[in-house]
Every structure is written in structure tokens, then in C-alpha cells.
Amino acid sequence: MFFEDKISKVYDPTQVEQRWYKKWLEQGYFHGKVNPERKPYTIVIPPPNVTGSLTIGHVLNNTIQDVLIRRARMQGRETCWVPGTDHASIATETMVTKMLAQKGSDKNKIGREEFLKHAWTWKDEYGSLIIKQLKRLGCSCDWERERFTMDDGYYRAVITAFVQLYERGLIYRGTRLVNWCPATQSAISDEEVNYREVEGKLWYLKYPVTQSDQFVIVATTRPETMLGDSAVAVHPKDERFKHLIGESVKLPLTDRIVPIIADDFVDPEFGSGCVKVTPAHDPNDFQLGKRHNLDFINILNPDGSLNNSVPETFRGLDRFDARKKVVSAIDRKGVLENTEDYTTSIGYSERGGVPVEPYLSEQWFMAMEELAKPAIEAVRSQQIKFYPSHWIKTYEHWMTHIQDWCISRQLWWGHRIPVWYCRGNDVGQCQLECKEPIVSVETPESCPACGSKDLIQDHDVLDTWASSWLWPIGVHTWPDESDELDYFHPTDDLVTGPDIIFFWVARMIMASFEFKGEVPFRNVYFTGMVRDMKGRKMSKSLGNSPDPIGLMDKYGADAVRFGIMLIAPQGQDILFSEERVEIGRNFMNKLWNVSRFLLLSGEEIEVRPVSELNMDDLDLADRWILSRLNRTISAVDESFDAYRFNETAKKIYDFTWSDFCDWYIEVIKSRLYGSIKAEKIIAYSVACHVMKGILKLLHPFAPFITEELWQRLKIDEERDLIVEAWPEDTAAWIDNISEGNFCEIQEVITGVRTVRSEMNIPPGIRSDLFIRSDDGQSLRSNERLIKDLAKVNDLIIRPDVERPSKSATVIVGKKELFIPMGDLIDIENEKRRLSEKISSLDRRLSSVSAKLNNHDFVERAPKEVVERERKKLGDMKENLAKLKQNFSFLE
RNA sequence: GGACGCUUAGCUCAGUUGGUUCAGAGCAUCGCCCUUACAAGGCGGGGGUCAUAGGUUCGAAUCCUAUAGCGUCCACCA
Helix, strand or coil: CCCCCCCCCCHHHHHHHHHHHHHHHHHHCCCCCCCCCCCCEEEECCCCCCCCCCCHHHHHHHHHHHHHHHHHHHHHEEEEEEEEEEECHHHHHHHHHHHHHCCCCCCCHHHHHHHHHHHHHHHHCCCCCCHHHHHHHHHCCCCHCEEEEECCCHHHHHHHHHHHHHHCCCCCEEEEEEEECCHHHHHHEHHHHHEEEECCCCCCEEECCCCCCCCEEEEEECCHHHHHHHHEEEEECCCCCHHHHCEEECCCCCCCEEEECCCCCCCCCCCCCCCEEEECCCHHHHHHHHHHHHHHHHHHCCCCCECCCCHHHHHHHHHHHHHHHHHHHHHHHHCCEEEEEEEEEEECCCCCCCCCCCEEEEEEEECHHHHHHHHHHHCCCCEEECCCHHHHHHHHHHHHHHCCCECCCCCCCEECCCEEEEECCCCCCCCHHHCCCCCCCCCCCCCCCCCCCCCCECEEEECHHHHHHHHHCCCCCCCCCCCCHHHHEEEEEEEEEEHHHHHHHHHHHHHHHHHCCCCEEEEEEEEECCCCCCEEECCCCCCCCCCCCHHHHHHHHHHHHHHHHHHCCCCCCCCCHHHHHHHHHHHHHHHHHHHHHHHHHHHCCCCCCHHHCCHHHHHHHHHHHHHHHHHHHHHHHHHHHHCHHHHHHHHHHHHHHHHHHHHHHHHHEEEEEECCHHHHHHHHHHHHHHHHHHHHCCCCCCCCCCHHHHHHHHCCHHHHHHHHHCCCCHHHHCCCCHHHHHHHHHHHHHHHHHHHHHCCCCCCCEEEEECCCCCCCHHHHHHHHHHHCCCEEEEECCCCCCCCEEEEECCCCCCCEEEEEHHCCCCCHHHHHHHHHHHHHHHEEEEEHHHHHHHHHHHCCCCCHHHHHHHHHHHHHHHHHHHHHHHHHHH
16 A cells, blocks of 8 residues: 655665755755844854874764854844864864875975975865764754864954054063973864873982081982972071081082072971972972072973083983983982872873973963953853853853963964064164064065164964964954954854863853953853763774764664754763764654655545634544644743753653654544544644644755655645744644643553553453443543554443453553453452552552641641642542452452 | 752652642663564563652652762862
8 A cells, every 4th residue: 555665664864964965055055144034043163183183072063063153043033154274273183294204205305385385285284174074964054154173264354453452552562481392293272181080109318518518408300390499498487407508518420509498488398398409300399499489490401301401411302311311410429308199180281192391481371351341241240151051160260260371382383473573684783673573464575773684584483272262253353343343243052072171162252342342142051072982082092982973874864863962951961872873763763654654555645834724623532633733832942042952852852752653643643544534634734734733843964865855745835944934933823721631642542551551351252341430431432542553442430330340450540441351250360459559559548648637737737738749649549449349350 | 179060760860939740751660462653662560668868848750958970161289
């Protein structure tokens, strides 16, 4: 009877997905234009690194954005989701350097210009991979607006921002102790350092006090830095060492004489109470050095090896080799007092993966305090909302303790700092003025002070985040004003991970205030981290990160999207496994098959819009499902607006599977297969209406399959689903009475099914059903429904029904159901069943009556609650009596 | 050291304002079914003193306090 070729039995996503993505693009549905008639809805993508490929984290993040933008599009907003990629200065440079190394080349050999050529080639080759993958996922980005953080326009934005901040005095150059990554040989920001606990040692060293035979003992985790010591410090009030303050020690190995100083910083309780001070290689010692005017002795080369400031035997050694050699040298000298095991936390370079060095160098910094002020206020005042809100505290803490930001990097791939230095003219005049750097958006032709053309540009590039912090304004036309910029900025929602709250979120807020005078976005949704089932982070080295493309090949993009949305509670980490995607896949298949049913069974049935149906012709089930649909719509809207996507997905899932498929479709089968034309039309029209409502609600989550099914079910004047109107909940369809009546019928059917199942009645065998009920009106008018779904032959509903012999009993509400079973009945089984029911009801009854016997409860609880409990007690007593009576018939 | 989060069925997790519908879902498990959309399915069953101890309340998975375990972030001790 069914034509298998018309619609397959199993949903096959592959060609459906490709076909629809192409069609949507051709129709220009993704592109947003300035349109004063409509309210804009904007998102900017957190630009993935050009070097990257799609991870499960990206799937989660971008699915959420697509869900948001698709719903907004259906709600009639002018949508614009700007995509793009990040040049990822240090990450990309590291990869290109590795690639060169494989070819036997290296960046210093080929020089800056040549290196950048390689980098651009690399970018052109790999940069589009993740973009392709996002398309595969179904992301409805405005691809005509795709940007790259180093394209020409964006470059100009970054440089302009630098110049403006310099002119405001917020960007300055200074010599400071910075986090130095010896692997990439560049400074990095505080945020790019990750601390890890490491098993190390604490070495106690004896430093001889000059002109005395005494020693002071200092403890250190880094003995090699003793080569750069320029003092020993003690606490000023420490009685043990008071007499030594102002004296000096002679450093072993270098024989340098350094003073013993007093400073509150020293904790007398720790170690020996004496601290060696290495101002050029430790942040605390740096402060000490400044306070006490000590020498800053830099002992390291940029690659982490020891330089010429140390005795010859140590020169050129790597810092870790030097440590070993220093330890054995002092041991031989007899000044190694003691060695202890010691766990300490060491900062590692996020990209380089090696321990960072506090390293004295000249860098560019951005003063942050002033920039932070409006940004703090915006979040505090809820002008920007965080979901979940507990991130506010983290944000505020960082913002109120904000440090100046080291923005220069000793790298080549990135935005080269727009600063030039004059090397003086031939005459050699105006040397003084030439010391001022020339900071300019345009490349200067000559020195404004002396006219020399011998200018040299700063070698360094900017931190990646000093470009991506402009993303919301930079992807449009900034620094140029335009209608577009004003129309699409601020954006509505930002979806990102909490791991970049400081790197990116906080800085974007500061940038938009600084350069555009307003917030960059109104809401920030922080996703959780995606982990494996053991709770471990996804990582390449663990091999536990699944390939999203492989998953999409196997299950379809919709299944992947829906599966992950179903398990992504707001702000909670997500334990991912393929099983989740299977749930998505199964649901898509369910959806496919219920549509298949409608398409195949409705071939010759006329469909009418529900609004044109005569209300009086609607069946109880029709009213019920329409009421449920409308409740679902408003529940979906509610959880959507609260950014609770997992809840939203779950509601659609439950309604579709349980209400629509398991009940409504089963219920209407008798009408559809029957011979009354009018009934067919009504049931089928309602079913199609509900189905289309489901497709609309689900479209943001599963765009491909819903569009495909929509096309097959839609009537001519309807548009493509992607731009169809989002469903409105029609309050008029909400029908409490029908819901109550239908629920009663569901209970009767389930009750009968349970008994049949427990009594092992084969499904092929139908039985009669007697219902004793004072109020059987609603049941009687739905006889057919009960008969079909409960496999009943004769249905007798009367207040005075006699209990047939050899029957099983079920109590539903106030009704007694009797199922005559003839010889199939197992009396012992039925006895056990009933007595279990009796004792369980007995237990619940006594708990309710205890409650009602409690004076305080009756006095203090709201009236409705007490009334409810009273009614409950009454019903329970009645039911208990019925059960007991029926039990007695079995004796 | 500071901040935040988590602990509910064998597993993975929902549970928004305390009170019918609060103890739920999926997977797993057990029983019966290839019933003309779907076995990636249908029907039915079993399974939890909601981490622990106190407290608030007539009433707590839900609010408060403490404890334990797990996790994340920030600061950092030479």
C-alpha cells in the first residue's frame, strides 16, 4: 500500500543537508541589510583560529548561535551573524615555524618578509577549513560579511585604535619584568601563563657573610638564579638577623659582594627567614630591587640560555642544565646546606608549553584602569547580562584588580606596531626630538622633527587579543562611521566560553565603550566546557576528542546539533559521548517517520487550515493536542528567552514524541483509516497543523530535516521554513477541560494496558472492559478511542456495573475498571497485585492523614493546600475501600 | 590562601519561584510485541532516605549554616 520510493523508511541526511544549504545561500536568506523597517538582531562569531579545525566545543558554541539567529530570523528580525577567523598571532606563527623546520628551514634564516609569505600561504590553505566545517554544521552566517582579523580594513581598525590610545596616553613603552616564553622568544601577557603544580626541590644555600666566619642560609627553588643575585633580604624585626642588616655577603660562584637588606616582604616563618634577591628574574625581587635601588642583573638570553653576565663555565648553558651544574658546583664548594622535596607551582607558556621566565625587557603596555571603569559599571548595572550570572563575580574581580596589559609580541605574524623610530639625519641634528617615536596610522615618509627619511618601524607585533577586542565594531566599518555600524552595533548576544572571559569578553566591553561609546553586546551566554565521559578535557594528546565531521557523516548534522543541545544545561560542563548523538539521530528518524505517516496516509485527504474548521466538529483528542501544542509553544518561548536551550529542546522532544506520536497519531488512525470523509479531513488537518508547528519550533535546532519535511507538507502559499513566521501561541486553543478529559482516558488506557501486560495477555487477544463510574459521559463519547488503544471488544460504562467473575481490577480516579479474563486469569497473581496496591495506598493514606492531623499544618498552610489534602484523603479512602472490596471477591 | 560550581536511579543528567502534576528523562535492565510511520520502534514493569549533619518552616531535592568529596578560575610562598 505504501510507496517506499516516495519517502524512505529511514531518514538519510546527507543529500538533504547539502541541497538545502545551497538553496538557502542562493536565496540570500543569511544576508542582513540595513533595514530601518525591521529591528536588527546581530551576533558576531567568536572568530576561530585560522589554524584550527572544528571541535565539539565549536559545535556546541556555533549551534547555539545558529539556534538564536534562526529563531530571530523567523521572528521577523533583520538578522546578521558575522563570521570570520582570527589570525591567532602566536599560535599560527608557532605552526608555520614548525612547518618550516620540517622543511629544514627556519624563520631567522629566511627573514621577516619571506616568513610572512609562508604564513599567508599557510593561512590561504588552511584558513578556510573551519569555515567549510561551519557550513556543514548548518550555520546561517552572513558569509558576504566574512572577515579576517588581518584583512586590510580590520588592520586599519587595529592600528587606528593603537594610535588613538597612544595619543590619549593609555599606551606607553616601558622596561618591565614580563612573562617571557623562551620557546617562542616573545613576551606574553599574564593571561597566557598557566600555572601547574610541579614536584621540585628546595635548595638551602650558605652565603658567607663578609668579614666574618658566619653564614646566612637562603632557600631557593631556582639555584641558577643565584648568579644574578644582588642582595639578601631579611625581615626588619627578625631578631635572629637584626645584627646583619647593612652587612654584606659574598656570593659563592660569582664572588660578588651584595648587601643584606631589610624588607617587610620577607616572611620570617618561611625557610630560613633569609631570601636571596634576584631583581631581574623574579617579580617580587623586582619590586625589592626597585625599593632598595639594587642592581638588575639579567643572566638570560632570550632563548633561556645563560648569557655573558655569568661566570664562563655557565655561559651558553640552557637554564635547566645550568641549574644542575650550579647545584653540583655549590655542593663541591660545601655551601649546599640541605635539599628538600618541594611542590611548587610553575607558570607555563600557553602556546610554547615551556616554563615562562620573568624577564626584563622593553615592551608596549596598555594602561587598563580607566578603560575598565565603564566596563565594570555596564555589567554591574545589567546593561550587559551574563548567563549564567555567577560569572559576574569572576569578571568584576578581575576588572577591579586589572593590571596593565603587555601588548607587544616579539613575533612577525600579526599587526605590526605602528611606531617608527628616527635613526637621525645625515647632519645628526635634532637627536633629542628624534627620540620621540612616531606613532601613526599611515606610514610616515620622514621624521617630523628632523626630516630624515631613515626611519625604522618597531619590529614587534600586537597581541592577538589587541585586535580581536575590536571584533564587534571592526567587522563593520569602524573606524569609519556608517549606517551599517550604527544599525548592527551593539550586537544582541555573544556566545562564548568562560575560559576567554578575560582574554576577550572583558576587553571587547572596554573597547566598544572606548571607541564607540556603547556596549558591544547586550547578553553574554557562557557555554560549558565539553569533556569526555570521564570528565576529562577534550585534547588531542588524550585522543578523546571526537571528530565532529565524522559524527555528522555518520548521524547527520541535525542529530549532532540536537544531541548536543539536549545535554547542554546553562553554564554547566558537558560530558560528551556518541550516545548523545544517537539520541538526536533517533529523534530525527522519529520525526521523519511521523511525517512519512502523514504523507502516505493523507494522499487523498484534503487539508484545511485549522482556523477554517468548525470547532464543533473537533474531537476531544483534537482539542487536546491543539491545547498541548499551544502550551508547548509558550513554554518553548519562555525557556528560549531565558537561554535555557536544553530545556527548550527537551520540551519540543517530549511534545513531539509523547503527546503527538505516541498518543495523537495513534488516536487518529481509526478516523484516518475509517470511511467518514469529514472525520478524515479534520483529523488530518489538525495533525498537519501540529506537525508544522513542531517543524517550526524545531527548525532552529535541526534546520535541515525540518526544512525538508516542511517542503513536503506545506501548502503553496507558504514560504521556505527558514523564513516562515515563528509560531504564536494562541491562547484560545488552551483548553483545560479537554486536557483533563483526555488525561482521564489516557489513564484508563494505561491502566488496562498495565493489567494486560502484567497478566501476560498477548496483544492479539482482545478483551471486554467494564467500567463502573458515576460520571461516564466523557468516556462514553470516546468509546472508539479506548477500544482501539486498549484493545477492547465490548465496552460497558455504567454506574451500576456488576463485577464480572474472573476479572482483573484497576482503580483509575474514582472509576473501577474490570477486565474479564476468563481462563487467562491467574488468581494468585491478581491477589498479589491487588494487595500490593492496597498496602502502598495504605501507606500514602496514613501519611496524608498524619499531615491533616497536624494542627499547625491545618492552621498555617494556605487554605487551598489544606483543601487539596482533604480531598486527596477522601479519594484515597474511597479507593482503598474499592480495592479491598475487589480483593475480597478473589477469596 | 580567595572565588565559583557540582554531588538526585547502575550510567549520564533535568528539576525556574519551597506544597496536587515532585521524585523525572535518556541510556542500561526485565517482560510482551516485526500491531498497515518508525525495531533508530511500540506497550508495560523494576530501580533513588535527592552527598552528610544541623537549622528555618505547618511543610525542604528546593532556602540557610557547617562538613566531606570532585571540578574550575584567580592569587602565590622564596
